[in-house]
Amino acid sequence: MGGTIQHFWKMRTILLIIMTIIVSASILAQSERKMVRSGNSQYDDGNYSEAEVRYRKALDENPNYYKGKFNLGDAMYKQENYEESGKLFNELAEANLSDEEKASVYYNLGNNLMKAEKWSEAVEIFKRSLRLNPEDYDAKYNLEYARKKMNDQQQQQQNQDQNQDQNKDQDKQDQENKDQNQDQQDKDQDKEDQQQNQDKQDQKDQQQDKQQQQPQQQQISKEDAQRMLDALKNDEKNTLQKLQKEKARAVKAKKSDIDW
Numbered sequence: 001m002g003g004t005i006q007h008f009w010k011m012r013t014i015l016l017i018i019m020t021i022i023v024s025a026s027i028l029a030q031s032e033r034k035m036v037r038s039g040n041s042q043y044d045d046g047n048y049s050e051a052e053v054r055y056r057k058a059l060d061e062n063p064n065y066y067k068g069k070f071n072l073g074d075a076m077y078k079q080e081n082y083e084e085s086g087k088l089f090n091e092l093a094e095a096n097l098s099d100e101e102k103a104s105v106y107y108n109l110g111n112n113l114m115k116a117e118k119w120s121e122a123v124e125i126f127k128r129s130l131r132l133n134p135e136d137y138d139a140k141y142n143l144e145y146a147r148k149k150m151n152d153q154q155q156q157q158q159n160q161d162q163n164q165d166q167n168k169d170q171d172k173q174d175q176e177n178k179d180q181n182q183d184q185q186d187k188d189q190d191k192e193d194q195q196q197n198q199d200k201q202d203q204k205d206q207q208q209d210k211q212q213q214q215p216q217q218q219q220i221s222k223e224d225a226q227r228m229l230d231a232l233k234n235d236e237k238n239t240l241q242k243l244q245k246e247k248a249r250a251v252k253a254k255k256s257d258i259d260w
Helices: 002-044 048-061 066-078 082-093 099-115 119-132 137-259
Strands: none
Touching: 002 048, 002 066, 048 066, 066 082, 066 099, 082 099, 099 119, 099 137, 119 137
16 A cells, blocks of 8 residues: 555656646747747838847757748848857758758748858859748749859859950060060170171281281391491492592692692
């Protein structure tokens, strides 16, 4: 009898604990839903920062609450905090959600990627959204828009690459022309230097020829001077002999005068 009563009280305690947990969970669920509803009201009024506060309070009570995180991502998107918004939707994309919920997550994530001008990534995300919800007209429209922007971006990149290649070719051609001009200038300079060296050599040869001629001229002048000297000596000898003869005649004449 005593064992039966004790068992009864144990079961009753366990039931009370379970009921307490259920009630607490229900209260928490009501609280987080209440916070989300309050955030939605602020969101609809355009008070996105106030909506963010309420969504974060809901997530503080239940970090895995899908609606709280999804709506917080929307609020951050409206405040142009695309990095935070994209992070939240990426987390939700990994969660265990229904196809409809995950299609909505992909749709909003694609919008974030478009804001970042990541067009090719946005195209892939919208495709994922449409695989889960093929009738989503907005996702179809955004997919085509993102695809067009992706093609424009790729075409622009191709044009830039072509311009860069053309610029590289032009730079290469300019460099080749510059090298050719430099080679021609070098050749002209070499030719000019050779001509100058030749002129200097010619001048040097002329000077050497002149120097070689000068001794010959000087030698000839000495020979002429010797001949002239010899001639003078002969003339002087003849003159002396003549004078001596005339002196002798004069002496004889004078002597003759004295004798007379």
